Every structure is written in C-alpha cells, then in structure tokens.
Amino acid sequence: MDQDNTKIIPTSCIHNCGGRCLLKAHVKEGILIQLTTDDSPDTDQFPQARACLKGRAQRQRLYDPDRLKYPMKRVGERGEGRFNRISWDEAFDTITGQMQRIKQMYGNEAIHLLYGTGVYGQISQSWITPDMGGALPRFLHMFGGYLGYYNTYSSACFSYSAPYTYGVAEGNSPDDLVNAKLIVLFAENMAETRMGGAGAAYYLKLAKDKGAKIVVVDPRYSDTASALADEWIPIRPTTDNALIDAMAYVMLTETLHDQTFLDTYCLGFDEEHMPPGIPAGHSYRSYLFGLSDDKIVKTPEWAERITGIPRDSIVRLARQIGRTKPACLLQGLGWQRHAYGEQPVRALPVLAAMTGSLGKKGGGPGLRLGGHKVPMGWVPAGTNPVKASISCYMWPEAILRGKEMTAADGVQGAAGLATDIKMIWSYASNILINQHSDCNGTARILQDESKCEFILVHDVVMTPSAKFADILLPDVTHFEREDITTYSSGIGYAIYHQKVVEPMYECKDIYTITSELANRLGFGNQFTEGKTEQDWLRECVKAAQDKDPRFPAFEDFRRQGIYKAAPPEPVIAYEQQIADPVHHPFQTPSGKIEIFSPRLWEKNNAREVPAVPKYISAWEGPDSPLTAKYPLQCIGYHCKQRVHSTFDNIPWMEEAGKQEVWISPGDAEERGIMNGEQVKVFNDRGAMIIAAKVTPRIMPGVAAIPQGAWWSPDSQGIDRRGNINTITKYHPTPLAKGNPQHTNLVQIEKA
Numbered sequence: 001m002d003q004d005n006t007k008i009i010p011t012s013c014i015h016n017c018g019g020r021c022l023l024k025a026h027v028k029e030g031i032l033i034q035l036t037t038d039d040s041p042d043t044d045q046f047p048q049a050r051a052c053l054k055g056r057a058q059r060q061r062l063y064d065p066d067r068l069k070y071p072m073k074r075v076g077e078r079g080e081g082r083f084n085r086i087s088w089d090e091a092f093d094t095i096t097g098q099m100q101r102i103k104q105m106y107g108n109e110a111i112h113l114l115y116g117t118g119v120y121g122q123i124s125q126s127w128i129t130p131d132m133g134g135a136l137p138r139f140l141h142m143f144g145g146y147l148g149y150y151n152t153y154s155s156a157c158f159s160y161s162a163p164y165t166y167g168v169a170e171g172n173s174p175d176d177l178v179n180a181k182l183i184v185l186f187a188e189n190m191a192e193t194r195m196g197g198a199g200a201a202y203y204l205k206l207a208k209d210k211g212a213k214i215v216v217v218d219p220r221y222s223d224t225a226s227a228l229a230d231e232w233i234p235i236r237p238t239t240d241n242a243l244i245d246a247m248a249y250v251m252l253t254e255t256l257h258d259q260t261f262l263d264t265y266c267l268g269f270d271e272e273h274m275p276p277g278i279p280a281g282h283s284y285r286s287y288l289f290g291l292s293d294d295k296i297v298k299t300p301e302w303a304e305r306i307t308g309i310p311r312d313s314i315v316r317l318a319r320q321i322g323r324t325k326p327a328c329l330l331q332g333l334g335w336q337r338h339a340y341g342e343q344p345v346r347a348l349p350v351l352a353a354m355t356g357s358l359g360k361k362g363g364g365p366g367l368r369l370g371g372h373k374v375p376m377g378w379v380p381a382g383t384n385p386v387k388a389s390i391s392c393y394m395w396p397e398a399i400l401r402g403k404e405m406t407a408a409d410g411v412q413g414a415a416g417l418a419t420d421i422k423m424i425w426s427y428a429s430n431i432l433i434n435q436h437s438d439c440n441g442t443a444r445i446l447q448d449e450s451k452c453e454f455i456l457v458h459d460v461v462m463t464p465s466a467k468f469a470d471i472l473l474p475d476v477t478h479f480e481r482e483d484i485t486t487y488s489s490g491i492g493y494a495i496y497h498q499k500v501v502e503p504m505y506e507c508k509d510i511y512t513i514t515s516e517l518a519n520r521l522g523f524g525n526q527f528t529e530g531k532t533e534q535d536w537l538r539e540c541v542k543a544a545q546d547k548d549p550r551f552p553a554f555e556d557f558r559r560q561g562i563y564k565a566a567p568p569e570p571v572i573a574y575e576q577q578i579a580d581p582v583h584h585p586f587q588t589p590s591g592k593i594e595i596f597s598p599r600l601w602e603k604n605n606a607r608e609v610p611a612v613p614k615y616i617s618a619w620e621g622p623d624s625p626l627t628a629k630y631p632l633q634c635i636g637y638h639c640k641q642r643v644h645s646t647f648d649n650i651p652w653m654e655e656a657g658k659q660e661v662w663i664s665p666g667d668a669e670e671r672g673i674m675n676g677e678q679v680k681v682f683n684d685r686g687a688m689i690i691a692a693k694v695t696p697r698i699m700p701g702v703a704a705i706p707q708g709a710w711w712s713p714d715s716q717g718i719d720r721r722g723n724i725n726t727i728t729k730y731h732p733t734p735l736a737k738g739n740p741q742h743t744n745l746v747q748i749e750k751a
C-alpha cells in the first residue's frame, strides 16, 4: 500500500495466446486504476513475464460499458440478438429444466460442451481435455456426462499426424534457440503469436543477437520476418510440401544428407529400409525420384511451378540447410490449418532427419518448439461417463446428422453417436459462430431450433456467438475472481491471480454458477465438498509442491503472484532416443522415426492419406479449377491486436493493427484498388466489406485477413467488420478431421 491508498495486487492475463504474463493491479478505493507488469530482473534464464499490448489494455475489458450485466433470455429469433433481462433464479430454473429434459429425451450424449479458449485457470478453465480439470467438467460429469471433443482448432493436423512419425511429438524448448546457427521458420510468426516477455519471440531475438541466421517461409512478410529474419521466402499457401520435397531432392543429389543417421533411426526413407510386405516404389526416396505412382521427379523446377519460389532460391536454401548441421527447422501452426494440413507436419521432420539435426542442441526434430513445464493441480473433474467424442471442429455436423456419424466421421470412444447434439454449453467461447468455418452456413444450422434445442452462452460481452444464445449468462472477468494459471508455451511459470475488484453488476463466475446448478440438481455437496475457490487452489498448490519441492508455500505464492520454476537446461527433444536407440526406441510401432508410416498405409487411402508425406494439390489451392472464378488464395493469420476475437471490441487495439485485407500491389492495380480503399472480399459462401492494405508484404495471388474480427452482417448478409470465417469452408481434413480455415479462394473487387 503506498501513501495515496493504492494497493498493488498481482494478477495475470489469461487468454489463449500461448503466453502467460504477470500483471500488477493498482487498486484504489476498489477501482483498478492502472496495470503494470513484471519488473523483476530480466535474465536469459528467467525472462520477465512482461505483458504485451493486450495485457496492458485489460482495464478496457474490465470497465467496458458494454459488458453483460445480468442474465438474459432470448426473445427474438435465434441469432437476432434480442434479449430480455431475467433473474438468476429464472436462469437457473431454465437451465436445469432444459438439461433434465434433454437428458431424459436424448441422453447425456446430446449435450455438447463446445470448444472454447477464452479462460485458462485451474478452476475456471474453458478448454477442456480429459487430462485437465476445472469446475465445468466436474459439474457435467456429475450430471452424467456430455459429448466431448478431441483435437483443437489450433493444432488438429499437427497433433494428429506428428505421432505417426515420432510416436510422441516433442520439440526443443525455446531457450535452446540461442544455440542455433540457422533457424528456418515455416508458417511460424512468433513475433505476433508468442508475444509475452517470456515467450519464444524473446529467445529468437537472443538467437539473432548471438549470430543465428534466420529464414522465414511464409506467404506474408510477417512481423517475425520484418523484425528478425535475414531472408523471407514467400510461398503460395498449401504448397510447402513441394518446397520440402525439392530441397530433399537437392540434398540427395548433392549428397548433403546424413545417410548414417537415416539408416540408424528411420523407417521408409529409402527402399533398403522399408517395413516388410510393402511393394517396391513406396519409400520417400522413390517418391522424390519419380519411381512411385505419380512418376514425377521432385526437382526444384517442378517445385517452382507449384510454390512460386524461384528455382535458385530453393537450391540455395537446400544447400544452406544441408551444410549447417544441426539446423533448427521449426514449424508454426499456420501451414497445418489447411486442406491437407497433415502433410507438411510430417514432411519437415524428413529434412530434420536428413540433416541429422535431432537430439542436438541448436537443432531439433522439425516439429514445433517444445517447452518447460510447471506442475500444478486442478479442481478434479473425474471422468466423463459419456465415452464418445468428436473432433472439436465437427459439432455442426453432429447437430445435423450426429446419429449417422461413425468412426469414419472421426467419432472416437464409441462405434458411432447415439443422438444428434441437442444442447450446447458455450463457455468463454466464440466458436458458435465467429471462430468456426463458414459463418453463414453455421448460422443457418443454429437458427433451426428443432435441431439444436437449447444453447447456453456464458461470456463477458455480447459477442456474435452470444447472440445465438437462448440463455445468456454474464461472467466476471478474471480480475473479479481468484485462480491460478500455468499454461504457457515455452517457459515454466505459474501465476496466481488474486481477485482485485469485487464482481461487477450481477456477474457470476463459473464455480458459483455450477455450484448453484449442482445444488438444484441435488448433488451440491458432492460437487463443492464444502470448499471455497481458495480451498481448491490450496489443493492445487499442494499437488504442485508434491512434484516440485521448491514450489513456494501457498501464502507466499499468492502474495508474490508468480513462481518461476528454474529451467536447468534447455529441453532437447528425443535426446535419449538419439544417444541410445537400443534402450530408448521411438514410441512408434517400429521404434523408428516412421517417414513411411505402416499405420497410414493401412488406411488404404493413398491419395488423401499417403504413407509418406506428399504434396497434395488442395481443394481450394493455387491450381484448383475454382481459380477461374475466385483467383486469390485468402489466408487468415493470428494478429497482435487480438487474441482471436477477444479484444476486437477494444478501440485501442485498432491503433496497433487494423482490420484490413492484405493484397499485393499487382493484384490491387489489376482491380483498380488503392491502399486504404474499401473492397469486397467474396466467394460462394459469403462476402465482406473491408479496407485494403496494398502491400508488397504479401505474395502475388494471395490475400490475408487477420482472423478473429467480430462477424457483423448487414441486412444483405454482408459482413461489415471483416471476419474471415465469412468466406472459409467447412470441410474437415481427411485424416485429422481438422479445420482447414486458411484454405480459401476468393475474389476481391472495389466496394
């Protein structure tokens, strides 16, 4: 407390940005008057958990006059956004009534907990996986369960296909970047996607200071490329496999590869190392040299035609990688949010293996960065009595035709679904309309009340998804409750966020809501065990202390707000497997790095799910017949001004990054478009009006829109804010059933 009665209370920022940053709330007379951030010494080992622009703007969210203030029920058509105020009593009665009715009529499997990533915390977590806990899954499990999901919108193709190569996906931790001589980033824009002070972008900067060469392969001259790269290689979206194939071809023909490494650790690189029973011509090498079905030799000239990258650049990059051993080849998630997003994920590891870069400092397996972990307990959720789950992306299909869905549609845990989805619980999620593909198509599904009969939304503001609620509940922000958060990509920090102001308006947090619902449903005591939020948090810390004896006492942790677990050394992925392959095989069936995957071979779908990673021409890719009508490839990207859709309603953020479509000068000139002019971006699925950013920072033939803008259709159905999901397609990827939201063809014209 300083002399003018201002208290400084540690808190955090809690959204899904891959970071986790410390905030310090300056509170005077119950009002949060200022936010500052981590000012402890900034060292390589313990970088400050400094907040980015968004964390520092959190007061704008807390005191946003448009916050939801009381429970409401829908009075207009679904999606229209007309609501009446109701009491909490009525809200609770309606929810328990609907839950019981739906359970009785259709069974618990008809209740779907929607993917949503707005809140991270050991009590209030919104993104739920079976190994996590939290109040919401605990409550739903006790009610008899719900239809859950696997996959994420983030990394469906990555997480699903990397294990086919490696068994378990690992990566070197970000603090190892400083040991690298050459870092090649594919579809990885960490300057925007890992922005916190303790994030990967910080280590990339340290690596550059130490002399690492940095190359960025991206259709856009991203912030990472502009701030840190020595070279930018623009590429047509969906074509990275062709680039990688041609580089592998160059390395082989110039003998730049490490044959001993391949012979020792890999399955299926060449015909000499194939699993038994596979006919000749199916190794990766045969594919490169035109000895497999397509008969095409994967030369740099071939790749130039597909990728748009000049032949000489391909050869130069291949030599640079081949001559720098180890090389740090890193993938972001941008290239796997595509039509055949499974393929590049498994292709880059081939180059990593060819250069023998695995298991070494300054190298890596060609996957994503890994990280240091910090132990922490959860509010225990128990297990879900409903065993079936769907890919998180396929819920609209499960509303329309759930009963028909089987393993072929990606249903896991059961042969098929017993019912269509009849109720959606959407907590801290804008997936319902904004973040899922094809807003117009999704709206049509949701508008039909005979399909999904009840939609519950719990958020802090009237988002586009909130407008589709039948019952809309106002949440507190994390400043108005207590929790602990640990999730961060890279560095192992745990952060305690204290309640810094009292709950505003009639807002209620998820623990209070689920406790009250449990009471009314008759299992209140079992649910709460008589514990307050803080009691649960003490148990979470106790679990952490059991695993890490240095974890501070609860009161100290709460007062300090942050615990920085000491990372002794960088994590080096597959270090043991490389050092001692006999005792530490890879966790694949063969124990090898499966460049050729027998498990994929058995899928018997060589065109869309090949056993070795291949270039597959995308359904809305650069050589699709649809380019005649819609000639531009339109990708989205994750931008610094928002975390997805969170912060889109905060005007300050528009000053940091505008909502505009990137278009190259040539494409703009052809269409008579000037920088800053309003343009129409459209295809058969929808249209939006948005400002044009005419810039050489994007590859000709490609357009890019920052994802996450709030879908705002006018009376004609034309989106006026520029939500890229107006034009994205619902089309699950063949293997992972993931979201190909960066694969879209559009036309752009003057508005």
Ligand SMILES: Nc1nc2c(c(=O)[nH]1)N[C@H]1C(S)=C(S)[C@@H](COP(=O)(O)OP(=O)(O)OC[C@H]3O[C@@H](n4cnc5c(=O)[nH]c(N)nc54)[C@H](O)[C@@H]3O)O[C@H]1N2
Residues within 6 Å of the ligand: 016, 115, 116, 117, 118, 119, 153, 154, 155, 337, 427, 428, 429, 430, 431, 435, 436, 458, 459, 460, 461, 463, 475, 476, 477, 478, 636, 637, 638, 643, 644, 645, 646, 707, 708, 724, 725, 728, 741, 742
């Ligand atoms: N076209 C396209 N679509 C995409 C992507 C893309 O690249 N392109 N990216 C995808 C990815 S990777 C992801 S992870 C998803 C993310 O999609 P979502 O998980 O929906 O993420 P957000 O848009 O941030 O929405 C989170 C919601 O939480 C709310 N929220 C924030 N704080 C609180 C709180 O304290 N309490 C409550 N109750 N609510 C809160 C916000 O208002 C917002 O409505 O989007 C996916 N959609």
Ligand SMILES: Nc1nc2c(c(=O)[nH]1)N[C@H]1C(S)=C(S)[C@@H](COP(=O)(O)OP(=O)(O)OC[C@H]3O[C@@H](n4cnc5c(=O)[nH]c(N)nc54)[C@H](O)[C@@H]3O)O[C@H]1N2
Residues within 6 Å of the ligand: 016, 017, 018, 153, 154, 155, 186, 187, 188, 189, 192, 193, 194, 195, 217, 218, 219, 220, 222, 235, 236, 237, 238, 239, 240, 332, 333, 334, 335, 337, 338, 635, 636, 637, 638, 639, 640, 641, 642, 643, 644, 708, 742
């Ligand atoms: N500030 C901020 N940070 C975030 C988020 C956010 O919304 N805002 N979201 C967080 C979440 S949940 C996630 S999942 C991650 C997402 O992280 P990513 O998925 O890695 O982010 P994207 O911006 O979708 O893609 C990264 C880059 O890939 C490029 N790209 C797109 N298609 C291709 C392609 O075909 N080939 C190549 N080579 N490049 C391509 C894009 O131009 C972009 O620069 O970010 C996290 N961090």
Ligand code: SF4
Residues within 6 Å of the ligand: 013, 014, 015, 017, 018, 019, 020, 021, 050, 051, 052, 053, 054, 055, 056, 194, 195, 196, 197, 643
């Ligand atoms: S990097 Fe992420 S957690 Fe950190 S302040 Fe920014 S938005 Fe919040």
Ligand SMILES: [Mo]
Residues within 6 Å of the ligand: 016, 153, 154, 155
């Ligand atoms: Mo994500």
